[in-house]
Amino acid sequence: MMSDAPLLSVEDLTVTFGRRGQEPFRAVDGVSFQVRPGQTVGLVGESGCGKSVTSLAIMGLLPQRGNTVSGRVDFEGTNLLELSTDDMRDRRGRDIAMVFQDPLSSLNPVVPVGVQVTEVLERHRGMTRKAAMPVAADLLRRVGIPDPDRRIKDYPHQMSGGMRQRALIAIALACAPRLLIADEPTTALDVTIQAQILALLKELVEDTGTALIMITHDLGVVAGLCDEVNVLYGGRIVERGARHPLFRDPRHPYTNGLLGSIPRLDAVGERLTPIPGSVADNLPWDHACAFAPRCSQPIERCTQVTPVLEESFGRALRCHNPVEVPR
Amino acid sequence: MPKEVCGPVLRYIIRRLLQMSGVIVVLSLLLFLWLRSLPGGTVSAILGERATPESRARLEKALGLDEPIYLQYFRFVGRALRGEFGASTGVLPGRDAFDIFLTRFPATIELSFLAILIAVVVAIPLGYVAARSRGGWLDNASVVASLIGVAVPVFFLAFLLKYFFAIKWGLLPVSGRQESLGCTRVTGFFVLDGLLTREFDCSWSALRHLILPAFALASIPFAVVFRITRAAVLDVLDEDYVRTAEAKGLTKQVIRGRHVLRNAMLPVVTTIGLQVGALLAGAVLTEKVFAFGGIGEALAIAFQMRDYSVLQVLILMAATVFVVVNLLVDISYAVIDPRVRTR
Ligand SMILES: Nc1ncnc2c1ncn2[C@@H]1O[C@H](COP(=O)(O)OP(=O)(O)OP(=O)(O)O)[C@@H](O)[C@H]1O
Ligand SMILES: [Mg+2]
Numbered sequence: 200m201m202s203d204a205p206l207l208s209v210e211d212l213t214v215t216f217g218r219r220g221q222e223p224f225r226a227v228d229g230v231s232f233q234v235r236p237g238q239t240v241g242l243v244g245e246s247g248c249g250k251s252v253t254s255l256a257i258m259g260l261l262p263q264r265g266n267t268v269s270g271r272v273d274f275e276g277t278n279l280l281e282l283s284t285d286d287m288r289d290r291r292g293r294d295i296a297m298v299f300q301d302p303l304s305s306l307n308p309v310v311p312v313g314v315q316v317t318e319v320l321e322r323h324r325g326m327t328r329k330a331a332m333p334v335a336a337d338l339l340r341r342v343g344i345p346d347p348d349r350r351i352k353d354y355p356h357q358m359s360g361g362m363r364q365r366a367l368i369a370i371a372l373a374c375a376p377r378l379l380i381a382d383e384p385t386t387a388l389d390v391t392i393q394a395q396i397l398a399l400l401k402e403l404v405e406d407t408g409t410a411l412i413m414i415t416h417d418l419g420v421v422a423g424l425c426d427e428v429n430v431l432y433g434g435r436i437v438e439r440g441a442r443h444p445l446f447r448d449p450r451h452p453y454t455n456g457l458l459g460s461i462p463r464l465d466a467v468g469e470r471l472t473p474i475p476g477s478v479a480d481n482l483p484w485d486h487a488c489a490f491a492p493r494c495s496q497p498i499e500r501c502t503q504v505t506p507v508l509e510e511s512f513g514r515a516l517r518c519h520n521p522v523e524v525p526r
Numbered sequence: 527m528p529k530e531v532c533g534p535v536l537r538y539i540i541r542r543l544l545q546m547s548g549v550i551v552v553l554s555l556l557l558f559l560w561l562r563s564l565p566g567g568t569v570s571a572i573l574g575e576r577a578t579p580e581s582r583a584r585l586e587k588a589l590g591l592d593e594p595i596y597l598q599y600f601r602f603v604g605r606a607l608r609g610e611f612g613a614s615t616g617v618l619p620g621r622d623a624f625d626i627f628l629t630r631f632p633a634t635i636e637l638s639f640l641a642i643l644i645a646v647v648v649a650i651p652l653g654y655v656a657a658r659s660r661g662g663w664l665d666n667a668s669v670v671a672s673l674i675g676v677a678v679p680v681f682f683l684a685f686l687l688k689y690f691f692a693i694k695w696g697l698l699p700v701s702g703r704q705e706s707l708g709c710t711r712v713t714g715f716f717v718l719d720g721l722l723t724r725e726f727d728c729s730w731s732a733l734r735h736l737i738l739p740a741f742a743l744a745s746i747p748f749a750v751v752f753r754i755t756r757a758a759v760l761d762v763l764d765e766d767y768v769r770t771a772e773a774k775g776l777t778k779q780v781i782r783g784r785h786v787l788r789n790a791m792l793p794v795v796t797t798i799g800l801q802v803g804a805l806l807a808g809a810v811l812t813e814k815v816f817a818f819g820g821i822g823e824a825l826a827i828a829f830q831m832r833d834y835s836v837l838q839v840l841i842l843m844a845a846t847v848f849v850v851v852n853l854l855v856d857i858s859y860a861v862i863d864p865r866v867r868t869r
Pocket of ligand 1: 216244
């Protein structure tokens with residue numbers, strides 16, 4: 200089903216935040232990746248590595264002031280970064296939709312959930328509130344909310360966390376977008392609910408052929424869901440690959456470290472090995488590998504020369520001293 | 527209002543009404559005791575310090591002030607429940623205190639209502655626009671204007687307005703509530719009366735007399751409502767649900783009305799309720815500058831003369847207005863915020 204022409208092609212995306220009295224800060228630093236129609240692509244990395252900023256830049260939702268965005272975000276051949284705010288408004292929610300991390304704060308507390316679903320239909324489908332209501336109820340049923348005709352009148356605080364996230368997914372999918380961006384959609388939920396929501400997302404994108412960008416700091420989430428995974432560190436992609444090869448033999452010490460810190464059911468008794476240090480130890484990318492201070496196997500070159508992202512056979516890697524593939 | 531909003535809101539209103547009557551009862555007792563603990567007293571105020579003990583005793587008996595205080599209070603409550611507040615002893619001796627209230631209070635209410643209306647109609651849109659253009663010239667200018675509004679005493683502003691608009695340029699009347707046009711009185715609210723009796727020139731005249739004092743008085747709630755609106759809008763703009771609304775591609779109008787203002791109005795509505803006290807106090811001062819004939823003047827004389835009946839009725843009614851307005855505030859809060867009414 201997947202065609203080769205990319206649906207979304209992010210090229211050299213850079214987002215710089217100006218900070219008063221300090222050097223400008225590049226939260227996203229030359230990121231490039233592609234999403235083909237119907238494909239599920241993961242964007243993985245620790246807190247602060249630029250995942251949300253990347254997604255907000257694609258959506259055109261960064262704050263109006265205090266940042267500069269460069270590069271290209273081609274969606275079906277149009278560079279979204281060059282669209283006027285009104286044209287972008289027409290596409291958001293219709294062509295590209297987004298699900299956010301915290302389902303309680305992401306819903307308006309003083310508007311019934313049903314209206315929060317219908318308003319997208321009213322906006323992009325030109326439906327009346329009345330005509331949109333049954334459609335909204337259907338959408339809520341599809342995302343697994345029981346008794347949707349009653350639930351549609353509920354306010355967000357009357358729903359459980361999992362149900363709210365389901366409602367947000369219904370809102371995002373209301374206009375059958377071709378791309379869905381989910382920014383840590385399960386982080387704020389209980390573990391059991393997390394699994395349900397992930398299963399739901401997987402089922403929905405498969406049924407509807409929607410492409411999905413799954414943003415997470417949890418490789419476990421990616422493992423069950425994504426066709427391709429981009430690993431971000433300090434605003435740059437450090438490794439990319441199809442799910443199985445990447446998980447089987449991670450080449451970047453950071454990816455390797457991330458894999459080492461996921462709890463595994465089949466490895467009882469084995470110690471988890473978290474990556475030492477924190478993002479605060481980062482070196483600037485300009486003259487070094489930002490990850491070097493935390494790396495398990497740094498060589499001299501790592502603190503002297505910026506590694507470049509090298510592609511071969513569908514894998515991309517930015518590392519001077521990659522992890523050896525066990526033979 | 528949709529059905530599922532009405533029922534809970536009604537229950538909420540009844541609960542609040544009960545609470546409210548409790549507040550008024552407690553207040554009436556405190557007020558009663560407080561007035562009687564003030565130095566001096568009605569008798570000294572009327573007869574002067576040098577009156578003979580016999581004449582003092584006679585007057586005390588005539589006014590019922592010789593009885594034990596708890597009896598006086600029960601008698602007061604019993605009569606108040608029937609709408610009787612006794613005769614004035616100082617403001618207009620012999621006149622029914624409730625009558626004095628009826629002739630004076632509408633002026634103050636009319637003035638305060640118009641003032642708050644002006645303040646809200648200007649301050650909320652301005653607060654929204656200022657927040658959206660944070661740091662811009664409009665934002666800075668309106669913040670400065672609101673600071674001036676807080677800093678300048680209301681009677682001084684009243685004097686300024688009167689001097690320029692009434693005395694110097696003669697655009698509006700200098701004082702009073704209405705020209706003598708032989709208007710029919712219905713409710714005591716002059717603007718409303720003119721509309722009810724179709725004597726539109728009466729309404730117009732009353733409105734012209736209201737403009738200057740109302741603008742002066744509006745400076746108090748304006749400054750507060752503006753600043754709270756601005757702060758609330760700034761808070762709401764940072765909320766995740768506004769980002770969700772943007773991510774849905776909704777139009778600016780829908781985002782502004784349904785997602786930003788509806789949430790930002792919650793603190794604003796509360797503030798408006800709390801402003802009523804300051805507003806009534808400010809009204810007393812403003813009325814003085816414009817000889818507006820509200821409760822301000824009556825309160826001042828009643829205090830001097832220790833006119834318990836008039837003080838009790840005016841202060842209790844002012845308190846009732848305060849409590850009722852805050853009830854209305856809570857009701858609108860419950861209408862806006864589902865988390866309050868479904869609790
Ligand atoms: N509006 C902003 N102004 C200044 N800096 C910002 C802004 N938004 C994000 N940043 C910075 O950009 C960097 C990347 O932030 P981002 O939110 O993309 O992280 P993330 O990968 O999504 O992390 P998390 O897992 O915590 O959500 C952070 O260092 C953050 O401080
Ligand atoms: Mg994030």
